Amino acid sequence: AQSVTQLGSHVSVSEGALVLLRCNYSSSVPPYLFWYVQYPNQGLQLLLKYTSAATLVKGINGFEAEFKKSETSFHLTKPSAHMSDAAEYFCAVAIFSSGSARQLTFGSGTQLTVLP
Amino acid sequence: ETGVTQSPTHLIKTRGQQVTLRCSSQSGHNTVSWYQQALGQGPQFIFQYYREEENGRGNFPPRFSGLQFPNYSSELNVNALELDDSALYLCASSLGQGRQETQYFGPGTRLLVL
Numbered sequence: 001a002q003s004v005t006q007l008g009s010h011v012s013v014s015e016g017a018l019v020l021l022r023c024n025y026s027s028s029v030p031p032y033l034f035w036y037v038q039y040p041n042q043g044l045q046l047l048l049k050y051t052s053a054a055t056l057v058k059g060i061n062g063f064e065a066e067f068k069k070s071e072t073s074f075h076l077t078k079p080s081a082h083m084s085d086a087a088e089y090f091c092a093v094a095i096f097s098s099g100s101a102r103q104l105t106f107g108s109g110t111q112l113t114v115l116p
Numbered sequence: 117e118t119g120v121t122q123s124p125t126h127l128i129k130t131r132g133q134q135v136t137l138r139c140s141s142q143s144g145h146n147t148v149s150w151y152q153q154a155l156g157q158g159p160q161f162i163f164q165y166y167r168e169e170e171n172g173r174g175n176f177p178p179r180f181s182g183l184q185f186p187n188y189s190s191e192l193n194v195n196a197l198e199l200d201d202s203a204l205y206l207c208a209s210s211l212g213q214g215r216q217e218t219q220y221f222g223p224g225t226r227l228l229v230l
Binding site: 032034036041042043044045046049051090092094102103104105106107108109 | 118120122147149151156157158159160161164172174206208214216217218219220221222223224226
């Protein structure tokens with residue numbers, strides 16, 4: 001079975017500090033991995049995705065993630081946090097479920113707080 | 117903006133009632149998925165429709181059903197509502213069936229069952 005685990009349900013950083021949100025995956029086949037962000041009372045917005053083309057993936061709003069097969073990780077980083085980055089972040093892996101459906105399996109999320 | 121819209125934004129129902137939630141996908145997207153997101157949790161896959169046919173379902177009972185229409189709109193129907201059905205319901209549209217395809221999410225419908 002394929003799954004993702006997000007380490008740390010809450011992360012706090014100071015404005016201007018490095019953001020590091022951790023995601024580890026479990027997959028028996030080459031994974032397709034995604035990071036989504038959810039602002040309060042909104043849906044999910046795609047930050048970036050890994051589809052095996054390059055191990056370092058750059059996304060929107062200055063975020064990037066590196067796929068490390070040896071560590072089964074896909075951690076999300078941003079060099080300098082901004083107050084507007086405060087939100088919940090979800091890591092997800094795309095799998096084939098029953099029938100021919102392709103579903104996203106999400107981690108439990110990490111709430112990022114940015115302190116002034 | 118993802119181009120995916122959902123209605124209504126909020127809904128209050130009582131236990132045992134039925135509810136219909138609506139989603140309008142991005143133009144040209146032939147695949148729509150529905151997810152349930154309980155408070156404080158990640159979204160859980162309910163089912164997926166491809167070219168108006170259900171082609172996969174997560175661990176949800178048959179009282180969760182859906183429809184997809186040729187005009188890229190879709191519905192999620194839930195019968196015999198239970199208190200645990202209170203959640204944010206998200207639809208996501210995508211083009212094609214590949215695992216690498218991005219799913220674009222709508223803003224969700226927040227359902228409260230009393």
